[in-house]
Amino acid sequence: MSEGSTHAKPYIRVAAGLILKADGQLLLGQRPVGKPWEGWWELPGGKIEADETVLQALARELHEELGIAVTHSTRWVTYIHEYPKTIVELNFCRVTAWEGEPHGRENQALAWVDPTQDLTVGPVLPATEPPLRWLRLPDHYLLTQLRSPEQLASGLAQLEQRLASGVRMVQFRERDWPEGPSADSLYEAFCQVLALCRRYQACCLVNSRHPIEWAQQADGLHLRSTDVPAAHTWAQSPGLLGVSVHNSGQLRAAQSLEPDFMVLGHVLETPSHPGKPPLGWEAFSQLAETAGCPVYAIGGQSDATFATAQSHGAHGIAGIRQL
Ligand SMILES: Nc1nc2c([nH]c(=O)n2[C@H]2C[C@H](O)[C@@H](COP(=O)(O)OP(=O)(O)OP(=O)(O)O)O2)c(=O)[nH]1
Structure with missing residues (x-):
């Protein structure tokens, strides 16, 4: 020196x-x-x-x-x-x-x-x-599950129920749509979800498995952890940026994008990850403490776990079924 x-x-x-x-x-x-x-x-x-x-x-x-x-x-x-x-x-x-x-x-x-x-x-x-800024993030983050054109009407009705009961942030994510994640039929469903969210003044983020243009029409992008490396090369999309992470390596990688929030899990047993051991609350709180931004707990979350999630450092809870 x-x-x-x-x-x-x-x-x-x-x-x-x-x-x-x-x-x-x-x-x-x-x-x-x-x-x-x-x-x-x-x-x-x-x-x-x-x-x-x-x-x-x-x-x-x-x-x-x-x-x-x-x-x-x-x-x-x-x-x-x-x-x-x-x-x-x-x-x-x-x-x-x-x-x-x-x-x-x-x-x-x-x-x-x-x-x-x-x-x-x-x-x-x-x-x-x-x-x-972070305080403006709602404390419940609902992921869609419309599944298929046949189940669309009932899926939208369920979504509307959740919006009517106070959910203010939604992630459009359809893993099982039979015609694939970019199908025209799914785009139509997405437009209906977006219109519903607008009606209830809820924000809608789009999962990165779907076309980026959809996220640009909505209020932001939600990145899968596997899409984080590629996201460095994408033009920055406006709006909110959320990232899903499951371990400390993914959390470090996500930090480089300076997201508005992360979703960490799965914390408890959940039907969407059968047989995969959950993180548990202790590991969740240790990881969340190092995130540098608000973190939602995902996996087995419901109003019954909300207080526990916040007492372990979560901003709120995310999920499909019980939110
Ligand atoms: N309390 C508080 N400190 C903040 C905030 N934002 C922020 O950058 N800081 C910084 C300013 C200071 O560098 C540091 C807090 O130190 P401080 O001097 O207020 O701490 P203290 O009350 O113990 O003061 P002292 O013993 O030195 O009198 O953190 C904030 O929102 N609240």
Whole structure:
């Protein structure tokens, strides 16, 4: 190393809370005078001490900064951001229950904002922008299963039922369509699915087994893990990008595409992967922690597993049957 060359940047581990009211409002705080980035808005939280877990640090920081006692929090996304002088590992956690009314105990201003709209405060720290974007992702991700022209009408009726009961993100994926994944008859079915999604203001992503042009007509592309290497050579398609992964190698490869989210599984036994051993929740949470973006759990998921999925770091659940 030549004289005067820079030393490695300090690596700071931070726990930051997405404090969410039941109506979706999110709490932001303004960095107080005297701190780096003073006046910028951020998620409440702070540095993790050596002997603390992420959730312990979060609870301590939120008590110190806001005077609240956290009663329910889950890990969400761990995201690494490089600033000019530091590298920050942000352990974003969702906080959905607490005691006390948050108030700035460090002279910081606070604001409840609607994360689905343009922010009424600003600017937010650069590393705080991704989680605000990710919060817009619905927590249920439904995969279609129309199967065949004969079963199309009943498949569409089932899809409409799921949309009517609140599903807001759909992946068009037909593995068994008898005429193949690019057939004209399937394109017609896809157009009907897209129209249904539009009617319910749900977004529709198209699986990469189907023609890329279909994804361009919809709201984004969902890549199979086997299509990740080829995706580097494709022109970037607009909209959301989701990627399916099953192990750490695939997860690393998917990261290079900087997707909006990943789908990881199968977590539990599922009829679509008979005889293949499931990942289980521990492996799921260890892998999800390294993804750097929201992760949906897939495989045996239903409302009965939703809380377990979130307590293992999932953004939400994905599936065909029970969503
Ligand atoms: N709390 C929080 N920190 C964030 C966010 N986004 C982001 O880049 N950071 C960065 C800014 C800082 O470099 C670091 C947090 O450090 P900090 O200085 O606030 O930590 P702290 O509360 O423990 O402060 P101190 O002990 O140094 O006074 O993480 C965010 O949304 N919330």
